[in-house]
Amino acid sequence: MAYGTRQRPHLALWIALLILLGGPGLGQGVLVERASPEVKKAAPGATVTHVFVLRGSGRVQVRLASQHGWPLLTRERTVALEAGRPYYFPVTLRVPEGVPAGTRDRLRLQADGGFADAFTEAAYAPGLEARWPAEVAYLPPLGRFTLEVANTGNGADVVLVRLTTLEGVPVYQARLPLEAGERRELRVTVAEPRVLRLLVRLERGGVQREGYVNVQPARAKSDGAFRLLGRAGVAYRYPGDLSLALGAAGPLSDFAQFSVGAGYALGSRPAGSLGLSWPGGYLSAAFGPSYGVALGLYEGAVSTQIAFSGPVRRGSMNFDVSGRGYGFGAAALLDEDPSLRLSADLATGRDEAQPFRPGTLSAELTLRPARPELSGQLAYGFSYRDWPVRLQGGFTGDAAVPVEFRFSADVNPEPFSLGGRIVWTGLGVRDWGVAAASSSERLELDLPLPVTFGAAAGPDRLSGFARARLDLPAPWGDLGAEARVERRAGRTTFTVSGGSEASAADGLALIALDGRLGWPLDLNEVKLGLRMGGSELRTRADLAWAPWKPGLKTALALEVPAGGALLQARVDREWYGGRTTLSLGAQLPLVLEVPPAVTRFFGGRNVGVITGEVRIEGPERLREGLVVRAGDRETRTDAQGRFRLELPPGTYTVAVDTARLPAVLVPVRGQVRVEVRRKQRVSVRLVLAARSVLEGRVRVVAEPGRELSPRRFAVAIEDAQGRQTSLFTDPGGAFTVPALVPGRYAVRLLEDLLPPGWEVVVAETAVELRPGETGRVELAVRPPPRKVYSGGRVQILEVRPEADRVPPGAAPLVEVRLQGAPGRVVVVLQGRIVGILLPVAEEEGVWRGRLRVPDDAEGPLALQVEATNGTTARFPFFLSVSRDAPWGVVRALPVARPGQTLAVAVHWYAPVEASWIEADGGRVALAGEGADWSGRLTVPEDAGERWSYTVKARLAGGTEVELERVVLIRND
Structure with missing residues (x-):
């Protein structure tokens, strides 16, 4: 019986387990399979769903595991399986942000011993950042700016940088391989002021950033002279002649712009031009083989232009009146065939008068008295069912021929554009034409690439075209292709043309390939161009070849800067004609300062003057070197705190730059709003104050010889405006408040936060803080009286x-x-x-x-x-x-950053007379009494990975003891 009694609890446990696991719900041999693809790709931040199939019977626990710990959006759970019926179990996970492209994570689903794996691969998600200045100051002979590019995607890529003129001429190219998260800066140099187009593109990801860089001559300082920027050049062409050129342009004042140019070639007459413009008009003149003069005047909505030119004498005068929604003009031309033209534009709708705007009416009438001839036209734009429509009609009447009438219509609905015109006379229709154009995007066609196409027809002519742009593998860029077919006067032509560019040698070389194939064969042509270098050294080679006609041409050009000058050389060769041309040239930048007398004659500067003084309540030595800003201008004060600014007319906020103020100064009246008028002076005064420091102490009044544990006390500080702040003292009762605005402050003890039994001796005091000085206050408290014990057993x-x-x-x-x-x-x-x-x-x-x-x-x-x-x-x-035992305990942060200020508290195992910190040859005194001392210590900026300091103290007998502390330095 004893044996059976001992085994009975174990037997009952086995029976319970068999009931729970061996009944109908017991899983028997679960088979797990994958029902979705083995590998799925997704970008960081996206979700992926894998589907698994479970086959078996009974209740089974499904467990999920991600190899790299990617977040699972499907929870583990127990499922009931039925024999012969598959159970589909979808599992969704999210690809974390920042995962490198190509990282593969294994997802394992396990159920009752069976398992299956599915893999998720992080796809490449491109990201590109590009920053550049919108304007670049050009100081002859160069202008420089910094382009910052960053690969913010999750995989390595190559950044292609192209800087071109608006006409497409390359100025700078670069090809930078960047790892994920890598950032680079490029120093770009341009040789002349102009507006440039900048394109930054990821070679693999296809993301691009596009914009413009406006390279302008550096603005003249407000107190400096105006400058004219230009170039002097010399060129020689063989066989040919020698030529000289000179040109400059720039402001004479804030109200006048001036330009001058001159050129001379051996064996010919010199030529040149002069130009002067001002807000109300312009005056220009040209001399040489062709000469002329032009004058334009503007006043509000009225403008007048008068011009005369030769040697074929021709004069003209235009008179226009324009405003918002209307415009009228008259023009007279005096030459061998004089004419008079009257025009008018009227916008009957709410938009301005422009083509394809609803409610636009325009008319024009031209009279030629010498023929005589009269012509006119009338156009009207409107909207029909949200379709922009423009109708135009006109006529031309001549005494010798019948009157000719013209009519055209243009309709631009969303899917396509249609247009047609017809010209007829009394003898019948003279000409007609229809045209239509659309694109795959406008028609919402699902094509592999976007295509633009159109067709046109007329008497004895028919044409059609299609254009597309293809993406080519690196290093080639996009391929622009066009197919065109045309039949005119019984002759049919068909051409396919296209071109692309490729970067090589890390972007220092650019290869351009253009070609045209078609019928007839003489239309076939191939062009190859190679451009190397950047803005400081450019080389260009071109090849043009037409196989079915004598047309092989080559060209080689070189530009080299030397001592501020730009040297140029070019060789052109026509191989079938046997002609070679050599061109040599040099350009030298010029900077001409405008004399002050000329500037005053043309109105001087369009500025007013702000003078002022920065007054400091505190040490006067702090007045010098303060930064004062107004608009986009800034200046520094002199030793007396005075400053002067010149600004265009307008309203400005004159303020002291608080970000660059010395730490001891605080604004009292740090900014003022003023209105600046032309040629007038306005004076301002700004007021700063030196910050003050408040030091205080809560003294404990106790019986002589009584030793108390250190305590912190709560203190409130209130300024003259009633603003209040509170703080706790250090364990020794001392406190310091730096950087306070000078003024009167009240300091009081917060009695409600005193320990029970403590009594206030001095509860409140006041102090006047003077600029740049330190004020000191003292409060006092008394601890509870010492208790006296007597009697009783101990x-x-x-x-x-x-x-x-x-x-x-x-x-x-x-x-x-x-x-x-x-x-x-x-x-x-x-x-x-x-x-x-x-x-x-x-x-x-x-x-x-x-x-x-x-x-x-x-x-x-x-x-x-x-x-x-x-x-x-x-x-x-x-x-x-033990003699090597520590003399106390140092309480401070064990880890810090360079430049961080540490609060250090020291408790000694004996009362000391003084305590201090020694670090890097310096000494910092600690405040306190008895065994408890405290202070602050700043970590040096150049501290290494482990930085140490020593806390020392002097005992009553004069012996010095010390404690050493090590701080770990973190630079992140």
């Missing part, structure tokens, strides 16, 4: 020294918890009293004091606490004495 409950291991000569604090009312509590060493303990007023039954460790002590020290009140209670304890 029992010592606990003895707790503040340290178990101390050096010889230390005086560690000992706390004794006891029951009863002793008259005296002492610490005894071999019958000699080495410490006297006093009762703690805040805690009943607690006595605290210091014991003096002998200077010659070493090893374990057997001590005894004796509490006497009629009878004596004794409690033994031990201290370990």
